[in-house]
Amino acid sequence: MFNSLLSSVLQSTLETIYMVAISGMLSILGGLPLGVLLLITASGRELSNPHLHHALSLMVDIGRAIPFIILLVILIPVTRFLIGTAIGTNAAIVPLCIGAIPFVARIVENALKAVDAGLIEAGHAMGTTTFQLIYKILIPEARAAIIRGITITLIGLVGYSAMAGAVGGGGLGSLAINEGYQRFNFPVLLATVMVLILFVYIIQWVGDWLAKKWEH
Amino acid sequence: MIMIELRELHKQYSLPDHTAIEALKGINLTVKPGEIFGIIGESGAGKSSLIRCVNGLETPNAGQVIINGQDLMQLNKPQLRQMRRNIGMIFQHFNLLSSRTVYENIAFPLELTKTPPAVIAKKVDELMALTGLSGHQHHYTHELSGGQKQRVAIARALANQPLVLLSDEATSALDPETTHQILQLLKKINAELGLTILLITHEMGVIKEICHRLAILEHGNIIEEAHVLDFFNRPQTNTAKRFIRDFSLHELPEHLRARLIDKKIEGAVPLWRLSFLGDAAESPLVTHLIRHFSLSLNILQARIERIRDKTVGVMLLEVEGQPEDLLSGKQYLNEKEVHVEEIGYVQFAA
Ligand SMILES: Nc1ncnc2c1ncn2[C@@H]1O[C@H](COP(=O)(O)OP(=O)(O)OP(=O)(O)O)[C@@H](O)[C@H]1O
Ligand SMILES: [Mg+2]
Numbered sequence: 001m002f003n004s005l006l007s008s009v010l011q012s013t014l015e016t017i018y019m020v021a022i023s024g025m026l027s028i029l030g031g032l033p034l035g036v037l038l039l040i041t042a043s044g045r046e047l048s049n050p051h052l053h054h055a056l057s058l059m060v061d062i063g064r065a066i067p068f069i070i071l072l073v074i075l076i077p078v079t080r081f082l083i084g085t086a087i088g089t090n091a092a093i094v095p096l097c098i099g100a101i102p103f104v105a106r107i108v109e110n111a112l113k114a115v116d117a118g119l120i121e122a123g124h125a126m127g128t129t130t131f132q133l134i135y136k137i138l139i140p141e142a143r144a145a146i147i148r149g150i151t152i153t154l155i156g157l158v159g160y161s162a163m164a165g166a167v168g169g170g171g172l173g174s175l176a177i178n179e180g181y182q183r184f185n186f187p188v189l190l191a192t193v194m195v196l197i198l199f200v201y202i203i204q205w206v207g208d209w210l211a212k213k214w215e216h
Numbered sequence: 217m218i219m220i221e222l223r224e225l226h227k228q229y230s231l232p233d234h235t236a237i238e239a240l241k242g243i244n245l246t247v248k249p250g251e252i253f254g255i256i257g258e259s260g261a262g263k264s265s266l267i268r269c270v271n272g273l274e275t276p277n278a279g280q281v282i283i284n285g286q287d288l289m290q291l292n293k294p295q296l297r298q299m300r301r302n303i304g305m306i307f308q309h310f311n312l313l314s315s316r317t318v319y320e321n322i323a324f325p326l327e328l329t330k331t332p333p334a335v336i337a338k339k340v341d342e343l344m345a346l347t348g349l350s351g352h353q354h355h356y357t358h359e360l361s362g363g364q365k366q367r368v369a370i371a372r373a374l375a376n377q378p379l380v381l382l383s384d385e386a387t388s389a390l391d392p393e394t395t396h397q398i399l400q401l402l403k404k405i406n407a408e409l410g411l412t413i414l415l416i417t418h419e420m421g422v423i424k425e426i427c428h429r430l431a432i433l434e435h436g437n438i439i440e441e442a443h444v445l446d447f448f449n450r451p452q453t454n455t456a457k458r459f460i461r462d463f464s465l466h467e468l469p470e471h472l473r474a475r476l477i478d479k480k481i482e483g484a485v486p487l488w489r490l491s492f493l494g495d496a497a498e499s500p501l502v503t504h505l506i507r508h509f510s511l512s513l514n515i516l517q518a519r520i521e522r523i524r525d526k527t528v529g530v531m532l533l534e535v536e537g538q539p540e541d542l543l544s545g546k547q548y549l550n551e552k553e554v555h556v557e558e559i560g561y562v563q564f565a566a
Contacts, residue, residue, distance in 0.1 A: 122311035124273055125382075126325045126372075127300035136327070140315040216314045216356040 009191045015089050016171035019161045023096035024154050031104025038109040046130045063102030068160050071095050092169030107149030111142040144215040151207025158199050219412040220247040225279035227265050239265040241436040252413045254423040257433035263416040267382050271303045272296050304373030308385040310365040312357040319353035325375040343371040363394035383415035399425045420463035424523050449555040464489050476560045484561035485536045492554040494527035509545040511537035
């Protein structure tokens with residue numbers, strides 16, 4: 001009894017880690033360039049393009065406006081198309097990414113916006129290309145703020161992944177709902193909640209540590 | 217030979233309400249190689265706009281910027297970037313990268329040009345020695361004092377061996393002692409490397425300490441241009457005179473400044489500031505003034521001052537006498553190549 005409980009919690013924990021890690025990574029990979037693009041296409045910036053800027057901005061805001069639970073449902077066809085099924089941990093990664101990318105993009109945009117205009121001016125004065133300005137000045141100077149924002153996003157993903165789990169995504173969420181809640185298995189419910197708390201705590205701790213290390 | 221030449225430079229900014237501000241109204245200026253040229257002006261005069269046109273951070277609406285024979289307006293974007301690498305710039309707030317150490321900040325411009333790491337290491341070491349930063353390579357910028365930060369910024373600006381160094385109020389955020397040290401460093405770099413320096417400032421002290429020549433910028437126009445010594449001894453415009461007056465007031469001892477008034481009132485006598493090149497002896501002047509113009513003088517201060525590298529005598533006198541005697545006294549001093557300036561009036565503390 002105890003062993004099977006332990007193994008199912010362990011199994012679900014690994015699934016959750018998998019979902020959060022992969023969707024977190026993909027969200028950063030997608031959100032970072034999108035955030036940079038939002039910044040530099042704004043009027044008066046390096047690649048000023050107001051139409052593109054407004055289009056991206058609208059997309060990002062729509063993405064952020066749709067509640068995750070609804071996103072889960074309306075993305076089912078997309079998920080089927082991409083993954084082949086709408087059930088399971090891999091399928092859950094699709095809505096998780098789509099939900100998180102707009103957040104990461106705005107976080108990155110705001111963090112980069114906050115970089116002192118004097119540093120950008122110094123960069124231009126030293127003859128940086130736009131690309132050099134981004135990866136040698138803007139991103140390094142904003143990295144602590146970006147890390148803080150990504151920490152919040154990852155914690156959000158832990159919560160969303162549990163939600164995705166509840167509708168067939170696997171992981172701690174589905175364990176808590178299917179085992180713990182629907183079968184009144186209180187120890188399972190408690191164990192999953194404990195693991196989730198631990199997750200959030202570890203992510204926050206690592207995020208704070210990194211941000212602090214990079215803050216000068 | 218000309219290093220920087222500005223021809224009929226105009227710069228306008230359009231404001232959101234569709235009106236335009238004319239920041240520069242036809243600037244003509246030449247700076248020779250190896251020269252330290254200062255531009256002084258009040259807030260809003262257009263100083264930053266001018267210096268930012270020199271490295272293309274700002275695009276002029278009309279006119280030419282010619283650096284070492286190359287017209288900036290003729291360059292395309294990559295060429296302009298290339299050109300900027302030949303023009304170092306330092307700023308009031310240093311603008312160092314907080315994510316980088318001292319070493320990495322100085323190496324930054326070299327990284328941009330894909331310099332091999334071994335060459336960078338050697339170059340950065342040299343620059344740190346030149347700017348007095350040796351031993352600080354691993355410090356982050358928040359661990360440095362204002363003066364040290366500006367030294368890092370100077371080293372960084374020199375990394376690509378520029379032809380020209382632009383300084384936008386580089387000492388305005390520093391205390392007087394640190395200002396002096398930074399100015400001495402700029403002077404040393406100018407002398408040792410023959411680097412041309414164009415600086416802007418609102419402080420006469422900066423001009424006086426290191427500039428060879430200066431120009432006064434007012435409402436987007438250059439209204440006076442001179443060698444520094446001539447400027448202090450023979451200012452032409454009222455603005456120039458006011459700058460010098462304010463500067464001498466600033467140097468006045470506190471107890472005198474408190475007693476100084478603008479207008480002549482009953483019982484107040486003029487306060488004169490005499491300045492002359494070092495070799496004009498001061499005592500015969502004073503004796504002569506007393507004897508021949510029936511003026512009674514009270515010497516408040518007499519000292520030797522340095523403008524750039526020349527010595528200049530400065531005297532502060534309270535002068536009492538009839539208006540016509542005061543006038544002929546002034547004429548006499550002018551004939552003797554002594555610059556006289558009436559800074560104000562002092563009331564006798566009876
Ligand atoms: N980007 C801008 N947009 C609109 N107006 C500007 C801009 N930059 C400068 N100006 C205006 O142009 C004029 C000259 O400004 P500038 O910054 O060159 O003066 P400054 O002499 O450097 O002043 P300060 O000593 O205060 O730095 C001012 O009236 C200023 O308001
Ligand atoms: Mg300015």
